[in-house]
Amino acid sequence: MERVEQHMCFGGRQEVWKHASRSTGTEMRFGVYLPPxxxxxxxxxxxxxxxxxxxxxxxxxxxxxxxQFAAVHELIVVAPDTSPRGAGVANDEAYDLGQGAGFYxxxxxxxxxxxxxxQDYVAVELPALVEQHFPASAVRGxxxxxxxxxxxxxxALRNPGRYRSVSAFSPxxxxxxxxxxxxxxxxxxxxxxxxxxxxxxxxxxxxxSERLTILVxxxxxxxxxxxxxxxxxxxxxxxxxGHPLELRMQRGYDHSYYFIASxxxxxxxxxxxxLAR
Amino acid sequence: MERVEQHMCFGGRQEVWKHASRSTGTEMRFGVYLPPxxxxxxxxxxxxxxxxxxxxxxxxxxxxxxxQFAAVHELIVVAPDTSPRGAGVANDEAYDLGQGAGFYxxxxxxxxxxxxxxQDYVAVELPALVEQHFPASAVRGxxxxxxxxxxxxxxALRNPGRYRSVSAFSPxxxxxxxxxxxxxxxxxxxxxxxxxxxxxxxxxxxxxSERLTILVxxxxxxxxxxxxxxxxxxxxxxxxxGHPLELRMQRGYDHSYYFIASxxxxxxxxxxxxLAR
Numbered sequence: 113m114e115r116v117e118q119h120m121c122f123g124g125r126q127e128v129w130k131h132a133s134r135s136t137g138t139e140m141r142f143g144v145y146l147p148p149x150x151x152x153x154x155x156x157x158x159x160x161x162x163x164x165x166x167x168x169x170x171x172x173x174x175x176x177x178x179x180q181f182a183a184v185h186e187l188i189v190v191a192p193d194t195s196p197r198g199a200g201v202a203n204d205e206a207y208d209l210g211q212g213a214g215f216y217x218x219x220x221x222x223x224x225x226x227x228x229x230x231q232d233y234v235a236v237e238l239p240a241l242v243e244q245h246f247p248a249s250a251v252r253g254x255x256x257x258x259x260x261x262x263x264x265x266x267x268a269l270r271n272p273g274r275y276r277s278v279s280a281f282s283p284x285x286x287x288x289x290x291x292x293x294x295x296x297x298x299x300x301x302x303x304x305x306x307x308x309x310x311x312x313x314x315x316x317x318x319x320x321s322e323r324l325t326i327l328v329x330x331x332x333x334x335x336x337x338x339x340x341x342x343x344x345x346x347x348x349x350x351x352x353x354g355h356p357l358e359l360r361m362q363r364g365y366d367h368s369y370y371f372i373a374s375x376x377x378x379x380x381x382x383x384x385x386x387l388a389r
Numbered sequence: 390m391e392r393v394e395q396h397m398c399f400g401g402r403q404e405v406w407k408h409a410s411r412s413t414g415t416e417m418r419f420g421v422y423l424p425p426x427x428x429x430x431x432x433x434x435x436x437x438x439x440x441x442x443x444x445x446x447x448x449x450x451x452x453x454x455x456x457q458f459a460a461v462h463e464l465i466v467v468a469p470d471t472s473p474r475g476a477g478v479a480n481d482e483a484y485d486l487g488q489g490a491g492f493y494x495x496x497x498x499x500x501x502x503x504x505x506x507x508q509d510y511v512a513v514e515l516p517a518l519v520e521q522h523f524p525a526s527a528v529r530g531x532x533x534x535x536x537x538x539x540x541x542x543x544x545a546l547r548n549p550g551r552y553r554s555v556s557a558f559s560p561x562x563x564x565x566x567x568x569x570x571x572x573x574x575x576x577x578x579x580x581x582x583x584x585x586x587x588x589x590x591x592x593x594x595x596x597x598s599e600r601l602t603i604l605v606x607x608x609x610x611x612x613x614x615x616x617x618x619x620x621x622x623x624x625x626x627x628x629x630x631g632h633p634l635e636l637r638m639q640r641g642y643d644h645s646y647y648f649i650a651s652x653x654x655x656x657x658x659x660x661x662x663x664l665a666r
Contacts, residue, residue, distance in 0.1 A: 180650070
């Protein structure tokens with residue numbers, strides 16, 4: 113592990129680290145915000161943030177304004193890159209496949225399978241690394257935006273007991289049913305769509321063995337709302353399964369980080385409450 | 390004027406506009422945050438923000454997290470680009486001269502004089518435009534970072550009566566005495582350093598005809614502190630002139646937007662107090 117950035121921020125410290133990942137077989141980078149208590153060595157809970165298409169570890173840490181709320185609630189916030197990267201890693205010219213578009217799955221198909229193991233990375237390797245190197249407890253929450261909202265929901269649902277809180281902004285809730293998801297899951301997992309179900313929040317909800325309340329904010333003026341995001345499918349699935357969901361449609365807001373910044377304080381407060389139980 | 394971006398943010402709206410500037414003879418862009426009251430048509434005071442070397446109008450609006458505080462205090466916040474730009478505009482390979490490095494002066498020397506008239510732009514043309522097109526009162530504050538901190542101090546000091554509040558982050562307080570300033574003022578204004586005095590905050594303080602309290606935050610771990618910024622020169626000049634200064638040295642903070650984000654709320658509260666008088 114090598115620290116590549118550090119900046120004092122709201123009395124804590126925003127850092128960026130790089131390390132060789134066993135999961136992806138590449139160098140991976142992540143941002144970590146250490147709140148004031150963590151700088152004093154106190155073990156604190158960790159909120160994991162998964163970013164959307166095209167993002168690196170930088171987008172959330174520079175644009176979301178999360179640090180001030182993480183400082184107030186004394187939460188560590190970890191934001192990894194969205195895919196493996198590098199000259200030896202399979203890629204595609206499109207923005208929604210390949211590098212920057214890992215979809216937080218473990219790929220089974222060529223040419224993606226060797227490096228695109230983002231689920232192993234975010235759910236297993238990264239938490240172990242964070243809990244070893246920082247004053248981080250094993251009390252975890254997870255959130256994300258768009259593709260990363262999908263990643264947060266799926267990662268929490270696939271791993272009962274591993275997270276105590278989950279939320280999402282503008283998530284892709286049913287990748288099996290929308291163009292972004294069908295393209296990515298088809299490439300990474302193959303054309304047999306029955307194999308996509310374990311990576312689809314709407315399908316996972318039906319058999320969820322724990323009942324974490326899902327907090328979702330969705331802008332009503334989001335340019336991807338109707339075709340790619342479809343939060344009504346999550347509402348239907350949660351209603352059918354009796355799964356607790358707080359879905360908030362936010363009038364006038366779009367898909368940008370201006371939307372995330374406007375509500376990240378409420379999400380962090382939600383995670384802080386759940387993580388303190 | 391043409392709007393090129395708009396995003397709901399903290400109940401207000403972050404917009405970006407472009408227009409043909411008489412001052413620079415180029416197209417100029419600026420960000421404007423309209424707080425909730427302005428969206429309802431109420432005239433509100435305006436805080437002008439001048440950014441630092443290499444920045445466009447984007448840096449402050451995406452990274453500073455100012456909108457939440459502007460919303461609370463119902464201030465309009467306007468953030469222009471830092472220089473004229475375009476194929477027909479003089480430039481330099483260095484990051485600290487030419488496009489992205491206008492230093493908020495009116496250039497007199499070739500090849501800069503035709504377009505590098507950023508002082509006219511930020512002090513005259515832009516406020517007139519803002520007060521014509523938005524629900525903006527003629528009650529103005531000004532702030533900025535680094536080169537833009539220099540710009541904020543100099544613009545307020547050169548134009549008594551035009552601003553009711555002034556602050557800066559990590560400002561270049563004495564451009565005549567530091568490498569960044571000597572290079573830029575030498576190029577834009579000529580080698581005769583006596584002509585630089587009217588663009589140098591430390592020199593302008595001695596003859597300031599109004600006594601706006603200057604709020605300055607400066608990180609103690611700022612990599613440019615000793616060579617380029619030298620806040621002690623501002624303190625000496627203010628002490629000598631009896632000019633009110635609140636200079637706050639902030640332990641551990643660097644020159645980045647993580648520093649600005651950490652204290653922008655206090656700066657906006659300072660401006661809101663002064664602008665409400």
